[in-house]
Amino acid sequence: MPVNSKRQFLEFEKPIKDLIDTIEKYKYDSEKAKIDMSESIQRLEEELVEKRKEITQQLSSWQTVQLSRHPDRPYTLKYIEKMTTDFVELFGDRNVKDDKAMVGGFASIDGETVMIIGQQKGINTKTRQLRNFGMANPEGYRKALRLMKLAEKFNKPIITLIDTPGAYPGLEAEERGQGEAIARNIYEMIRLKVPVICVVIGEGASGGALGIGVGDRIFMMENTWYTVISPESCSSILWRSWDKKEIAADQLQLTANKMLGFGLIDGVIPEPSGGAHWNYDEAALNLKNYLKPIISELKTIASEERISQRIEKFGKMGFWSEEMSANEKNK
């Protein structure tokens, strides 16, 4: 987690920044003048926590999208570092290359081995490039599938952490079958014999997210989004302008609470006050505590039963109206 002086702030986080600046100033002054200001500082720090909470409680849909992309947010490897031990990272799709935008491997959650897979974003200019901004190529999806099959073979539960602005829309990606890679993952994931839990930890954009997003239980961290298209692209297509992203975000109803309300996900995992970027330990602990009982619960279900429940779970998704017309009794 960044030290305060290195933190980055979104526009709506400005009041937080102001408070931090004031606290820093008090600290500096008290040291310089050798006056005890600890009471004032403590009051301000409490105020800071309240302010963080206050801001995340009244976010617009678009601000939630912004928060999910916060440059200080923890990414997949950070969650792995904080909530597991004995992580053994595995690389490559055994075919083309190792996709750095998709990471994964065996790890232990309080003594239990799981396979954790997720998209990975970079933390600075150099690593952002290396990680391709969390946009996987087909080999990334195939790497993920290889690891999932490995977990299946050795009967280990699978956890996927979703954080992507989308599958990479590149020339080579198309040559190597981006559509096929995602389709194959979706198809195979719905048939995996081991428990699969998917968690959106940042951005859940479209097929690129669903490509590692089919499981027995789907969760979203509090300040994340998940839908069929990014608000920006939606704006450009439906409004024919890049300027309607805020409205598009609202219309898409892409926040965790909305998704829960629609029955498309199974739960919302709370983040530290102000968002996961304020406390990586707390964010990871929340996630771990959420996952553990669910892994145990899923393990009690026979694998065939779990698979048919999974197919049924997604089979129920959708909305339509149905006339009871006479000529339709074929089913």
Next chain:
Amino acid sequence: MSKQVEDFDANLTGEEGQESPRSGWFKRIKKGILTGTHEKKEVPEGLWSKCPECGFICSSTELKENLFVCTKCSYHHRIGSEEYYQLLFDDNQFTLLFENIHSKDFLQFTDLKSYEKRLEDIWAKTDLKDSMRVAVGSINEQSVVIACMDFEFIGGSLGSVMGEKFSRAVDYCILNKLPYLVISKSGGARMMESAFSLMQLAKTSGKLSQLSDAKLPYISLLTNPTFGGISASFGMLGDLNIAEPGALIGFAGPRVIKETIKKDLPEGFQRSEFLLEHGFLDFIVSRKELKKKLTSVLRHFSN
């Protein structure tokens, strides 16, 4: 190349004005013209068509007789489910299934127009209920279920209704032990259904898993264009993935790729022939050979 690449994203808005000139052909499936499944009026005489590929001009009747394939350059004009059913089913005999399922504006999604209004406007103009129709019939005496998209209905977009029809079609195939052919033609997911449309990828894939367990063949025929959610799910999951010649097929649309890589796309990029060369298609089949080839394939599966 660029002249051929239409911006099919625009069709996903559901605005008719955004349609490409070549899609004008199936405007004749208007309300009132089609009274029953089998009965349809001929293309009005005296209409002329210019091939968008080679510029060849011929009469509508001539083009129709040639299965909407340009007589000069073999360009495959885009056609709808009605034409495919007519082309494939013996004696144009078939029964439509699950026509009672309709889209619903559950999210009250509004862009430049509300989704509800958009749907009402389209229903007022055409007999199509949604972007996919499902029918059962025979191809040279072999029974088969064919689900076919209509690009004219919000760009053939994948929403809850397509997902549900697709799923029921699979159930129907399993119950009656029939092979399943899906003819795709879609710009991608239906954005007005937000995450619900995305989840159709998982829903349909789950059903395909059941079809596979029942050892029933699934053939995916990709036509121009097939993008986004379709290629990232059932479009690419066929026991056989086949395509019409020259069809644009991909995950990301050419416009998006071009904007991302900031380069022009190579000649033939994302065309059927490109996909075949990269190993993603079993074969390419011209519309005129389609019925014959499907007959052979179905026979191999059932023998």
